[in-house]
Amino acid sequence: MAEQRAAFLQLWIDGQPVTDARSRVSRLEVDERTDDASSFHLSLDMAPTDSGDWDALADGRFALLKRVTISFGLGAPDSEAPDVQDVVFDGYITAVEPYFGPSRVPDSSLEVYGLDASCLMHLEERTRSFSGLSDAGIVRQLYGEYGFAVDVQDTAPVRDPARAVVLQRGTDASLIRWLARRNGYEAFVERKQGPVAAGANAAPECVGHFHLPRPDGPKQPDLSLIPRSTPSVIELKARWESHRPTELHGEHIDERTRRIRSSTVTAPRFPRMGTTGRADILKARMAAVLPKRPQTKAVGLQYVDVPHDVPEVENLAWSDYREADWLAEANGTVQGLRYERILRARRPVGLVGAGKLMDGTWYVRGARHRWVWAEALARYEVDVDLARDALNGVA
Structure with missing residues (x-):
């Protein structure tokens, strides 16, 4: 410390x-x-x-x-x-x-x-369409229109212009946040470190981000609750609860083949930050609290958004799972x-x-x-x- x-x-x-x-x-x-x-x-x-x-x-x-x-x-x-x-x-x-x-x-x-x-992306509401691009491709185009550098993680699929377009009705910032939510990504604008250049234009010194959370990135120094006389953390309140999904199912009908496309997500797309997740805790207790159905899992269903392609079924399920999966x-x-x-x-x-x-x-x-x-x-x-x-x- x-x-x-x-x-x-x-x-x-x-x-x-x-x-x-x-x-x-x-x-x-x-x-x-x-x-x-x-x-x-x-x-x-x-x-x-x-x-x-x-x-x-x-x-x-x-x-x-x-x-x-x-x-x-x-x-x-x-x-x-x-x-x-x-x-x-x-x-x-x-x-x-x-x-x-x-x-x-x-x-x-x-x-x-x-x-x-990023507030500059929230001034003008527009109506326009994007085709032949992935969600990441749309975001790169939007950030580029304002002069931001980009840190954008690829997404799938690249939509077929003949059957799927993304329609914008609102500001560019709102569209980026909607695309981030569909992919379980974070979207934000952050300044690079370095000298501050003169002038009113902040964009050349800022980076537009669009990617998964990075809890496995370089770790900042430890926060400490000890010693009690001089801790770096003055106070802390934590909470974890049982009733959130530990498994997400997405099922949608493919409008071309009329077949059901499904996806099941049970794990994050980055390393876990501990040994015991919510699914482990529930699994250890089910036989005792629900002996008639000991294999019961906390399952959630993804049905709000409609996908245009098979990879999107999994992305939409992952997006709902990512937020529910925070245990503590x-x-x-x-x-x-x-x-x-x-x-x-x-x-x-x-x-x-x-x-x-x-x-x-x-x-x-x-x-x-x-x-x-x-x-x-x-x-x-x-x-x-x-x-x-x-x-x-x-x-």
């Missing part, structure tokens, strides 16, 4: 550093999600000027659709620069909310909200000043101190960074949303 350090904040507006960020920002939250656009909420102290205006409100830097880039860092308390630093957000201001408090000063503020660069879910708060790095969403992380059932690898589905300036000190905490598809024994 790293010793407690100081928190650093750096902001850029349209690629230009905000040199007075520490004196003006009272609170900043950045919410990184796997299932939605990342967002930020910035609170700026606001005071009247001699000209009768309000300083933060009149500051042209905080106008709609200004590009905002946010970096958090950690370093020694007496250092002028962080030892570790991560850019966690690159996007645009989408809402501005001035608040005039009862006393005017010091309880007035300018509340600024924004979404990551946890929410907690990390003391960021005691953690080795800037904790990020969409990546695995280790956990120690929770006992033999829960210690090990978890997937970070969400991370909400909270930076608060109070009494000449910066507090930095991260609210985490964790999940794993197996425990280390029967619970």
Whole structure:
């Protein structure tokens, strides 16, 4: 466990550093999600000027659709620069909310909200069709229209233009999320690490992702519940339950052959994060709790979406299975000043101190960074949303 350090904040507006960020920002939250656009909420102290205006409100830097880039860092308390630093957000201001408090000063503020660069894909609703492409091919085309680099995992099938098209009725962002759900993928836009270039266009520095979750990727340093006096995890609440499917059946009629196409999914498409999944727990108990039907399984049926080809039957079943297969879910708060790095969403992380059932690898589905300036000190905490598809024994 790293010793407690100081928190650093750096902001850029349209690629230009905000040199007075520490004196003006009272609170900043950045919410990184796997299932939605990342967002930020910035609170700026606001005071009247001699000209009768309000300083933060009149500051042209905080106008709609200004590009905002946010970096958090950690370093020694007496250092002028962080030892570790991560850019966690690159996007645009989408809402501005001035608040005039009862006393005017010091309880007035300018509340600024924004979404990551994928919000540019959510401005225009369009009607158009795609044929002769796989879902991944459609996503590559959409990301390319905005100038994003791509990290896109292939999908099957490539649809026959003579019998199947994808029809878009909505924004490009909505279409990408629909295609991700059909394939059990994650879809998000994330900034690359590296210098922040000047200018309002964030796309060249961002990557559009469309792929399976990656709980088997490079693991972040362990979160720790111990020692109790100085843990990196302040609090953690976990939950797992019995009544979710452990097996998904998809059955659909092929409109060409009139035959039933079926698929059964019983395992994830990535390595499990423990030895005992929900299916193992139920199997161990069925003979005792249901002796007349000891082979009973928790089966779910996929029937909402309609496939156009045989591989899609399996993909649709997998998509429903992926979400149901998360066995344990946890929410907690990390003391960021005691953690080795800037904790990020969409990546695995280790956990120690929770006992033999829960210690090990978890997937970070969400991370909400909270930076608060109070009494000449910066507090930095991260609210985490964790999940794993197996425990280390029967619970």
